[in-house]
Amino acid sequence: MKRELLNRLNSFVLSEGAAVFGTAAIKEIKSDFKLSINEVDKLDYAISFGFKLSESILNGISDHPTKLYFHHYRMVNMFLDQLSLRVVRMIENEGSKALAIPASQIVDWKKQTSHLSHRKVAYLAGLGWIGRNNLLVNPKFGSQLRFATVLTDFELPSKIPLEFGCGDCRLCISACPAGAISEDPKDFNHLSCYNKLDDFKKKNFVGQHICGVCVKVCREKE
Numbered sequence: 462m463k464r465e466l467l468n469r470l471n472s473f474v475l476s477e478g479a480a481v482f483g484t485a486a487i488k489e490i491k492s493d494f495k496l497s498i499n500e501v502d503k504l505d506y507a508i509s510f511g512f513k514l515s516e517s518i519l520n521g522i523s524d525h526p527t528k529l530y531f532h533h534y535r536m537v538n539m540f541l542d543q544l545s546l547r548v549v550r551m552i553e554n555e556g557s558k559a560l561a562i563p564a565s566q567i568v569d570w571k572k573q574t575s576h577l578s579h580r581k582v583a584y585l586a587g588l589g590w591i592g593r594n595n596l597l598v599n600p601k602f603g604s605q606l607r608f609a610t611v612l613t614d615f616e617l618p619s620k621i622p623l624e625f626g627c628g629d630c631r632l633c634i635s636a637c638p639a640g641a642i643s644e645d646p647k648d649f650n651h652l653s654c655y656n657k658l659d660d661f662k663k664k665n666f667v668g669q670h671i672c673g674v675c676v677k678v679c680r681e682k683e
Contacts, residue, residue, distance in 0.1 A: 463616065466555055470508065470548060477544055480513040480602060483586030484617035490585070494577045504560055504612040508548060509579070509586040511599070511606035512537050519605065519677040524638050526674075531667035534607075538564040541609035548611050557615035564609045579608035587620025593642050594633040594675040595649040600626065604633075604679035633675040642675065 467484070474482045488505040518533045545561035552559040562576050580597035583589060592598035599606055600623070625646075634642045639657035641650040658670035 466552075466615070467617065470551060473551065474508075474510045474544065474548065477547075478512065478540070479510040479544065480606060481509075481511045481583075481588050481599060483509045483583065483588045483620065485509065485582060485585035485587075485619045486617070487582060487585060487612070490577075490581060493581075496576050500560065501612060503614045504558060506613050506615060506617040507582045507586070508611040508613065508617065509583040509588060509608055510541075510544070511583065511588065511597075511602075511608040512541055513602055514605045514607060514676065516605070516680075519673065519680075522673045522677045524674060525661055525664075526667045526671050528667060530673050531669060531671060534565075534669075534671055534673075537607050541607060545609045545611050552611070552613050552615055555615070557613055559611055559613040559615070562610045562612065564607060577610060579610050582610045583608050584622050585619060587622060590623045590625050590627075591646050592625075592627050592633070592679065593631070593644065593646050593649075594637070594679060595642070595646060595651075595654075596676070596679070598627060598679060602680075604676050630679075632678040636674050636678045638672070638674055 471482050485507050486505060487507045491501055494501060514537065515533055518530050521527050521529055541564035549559040549561050566575055580591065583597045584591055589597045589599040592604060594604060596604040598604050639653045641654040658672055661667060662670055
């Protein structure tokens with residue numbers, strides 16, 4: 462039954478348009494979540510899936526975000542949230558508990574934190590590594606994915622997280638308009654990044670604190 466449901470979830474998510482799907486045990490990182498104990502009680506597993514951003518939209522970005530990118534960003538988040546709800550319903554129909562986490566609902570803008578780190582869950586699910594740009598880097602799609610997470614008490618397998626794989630690529634460092642990206646991912650400057658996002662918003666490039674510059678350059682491998 463467990464394998465059957467997992468296969469159905471995998472097939473469903475990918476058939477609906479997601480590019481990647483993975484699962485992980487997340488009990489060890491639950492203390493980092495911005496969720497109450499009651500909300501995550503016994504939800505020790507997670508499903509992570511990501512949608513590939515439009516290359517045509519990303520190609521329109523130069524040194525700042527565009528209004529087309531902002532619209533695309535919102536539509537992708539809406540798609541992920543709707544897909545998450547359907548995944549929750551599939552799990553609940555099998556008698557297990559599930560909780561959909563919004564694809565993009567910020568709790569603290571300056572720290573750029575949400576209810577949980579989608580990229581950390583995706584990392585534990587073996588879908589990529591944390592790159593110099595502080596984003597999840599997938600071996601095939603780079604950072605051009607947006608992720609959603611569904612927590613559940615349905616026991617799911619975990620994969621071994623991928624090792625850092627950026628290698629000699631440093632395109633994000635030279636492209637970052639905030640100068641926030643360093644050689645070591647741990648040295649990513651969140652405040653500089655936020656200040657640049659705030660500047661973009663004040664200049665009316667977009668109506669939200671988003672950028673997309675480092676996402677554009679971290680692309681699918683040839």
